[in-house]
Amino acid sequence: MSRILDLNADMGESFGSYKMGNDEKLLPLISSANIACGFHAGDPNWMKHTVETASKNMVEIGAHASYFDLRGFGRRSIPSSIQEIKNDITYQLGALQAFSSSKPLQHLKPHGALYNDAVENTQIAVAICEVIMEFNPEMFLLALSGSKWVEIAANMGIKVARESFADRTLLEDGSLAPRSDPGAVLHEVDDVIQNGLRIATEGRALLKNGGTIEIESDSICIHGDTPNAVKMAESLRNELISREFLIQPLSKTINT
Numbered sequence: 001m002s003r004i005l006d007l008n009a010d011m012g013e014s015f016g017s018y019k020m021g022n023d024e025k026l027l028p029l030i031s032s033a034n035i036a037c038g039f040h041a042g043d044p045n046w047m048k049h050t051v052e053t054a055s056k057n058m059v060e061i062g063a064h065a066s067y068f069d070l071r072g073f074g075r076r077s078i079p080s081s082i083q084e085i086k087n088d089i090t091y092q093l094g095a096l097q098a099f100s101s102s103k104p105l106q107h108l109k110p111h112g113a114l115y116n117d118a119v120e121n122t123q124i125a126v127a128i129c130e131v132i133m134e135f136n137p138e139m140f141l142l143a144l145s146g147s148k149w150v151e152i153a154a155n156m157g158i159k160v161a162r163e164s165f166a167d168r169t170l171l172e173d174g175s176l177a178p179r180s181d182p183g184a185v186l187h188e189v190d191d192v193i194q195n196g197l198r199i200a201t202e203g204r205a206l207l208k209n210g211g212t213i214e215i216e217s218d219s220i221c222i223h224g225d226t227p228n229a230v231k232m233a234e235s236l237r238n239e240l241i242s243r244e245f246l247i248q249p250l251s252k253t254i255n256t
Helices: 023-029 046-058 083-099 112-120 122-135 148-155 190-204 227-240
Strands: 003-011 032-038 060-064 140-144 160-165 204-208 212-214 220-221 245-247
Touching: 003 023, 003 160, 003 227, 023 046, 023 227, 032 046, 032 083, 046 060, 046 083, 060 083, 083 122, 112 122, 112 140, 112 148, 122 140, 122 148, 140 148, 148 160, 190 204, 190 227
Parallel strands: 003 032, 003 220, 003 245, 032 060, 140 160, 160 220
Antiparallel strands: 204 212
């Protein structure tokens, strides 16, 4: 019997004449795209282009909302009130939805520091869930598997998908190892494939110290700005399909 799994990647992170990643080649390999909304990367032209390209590839889209931190690529925590965070996320959701007026956004995945802060801060986790309830309660939330954030979202009635990362390692508490730590980001294609397959088939993810930790995953992420991201996604997808996995978007992966 086939198992269903979502593959997601960050998209639309180019800005003006500066191009980041290879979205055109990566999109056919995934099932859900997290599109930058101008706060950490991206701009209206790239947002429109990415939405249209995703549609052509039958890939569902969601907002990759972040703190307003273009200089730091959204990887810095910006001191903000809860209402400011909610307003910023709502703004980004609305901007992306405007380029996808024919269908609702599938999901919201906070980016960078906002994602990590939601894992650690209950108030921020709740605020993000409240934005979904107010904007579109049918939308999915991509949240770190094993985190309290997942439990908070489920208790609030949010459609939450447990996310894992093929190209990142974890700490003992299940949180993402900081990018500044050696070994936090996996750069070798074979390492990424092995980690992704381990997550999908064994329910275990790689720790920064070399051990593994138990994990449940509805969606596996490969970062679009990681070198060799296309090769990583292609190889992992092929390996999963060879093991009778069906790669499907969250709307077909999560039983609600």
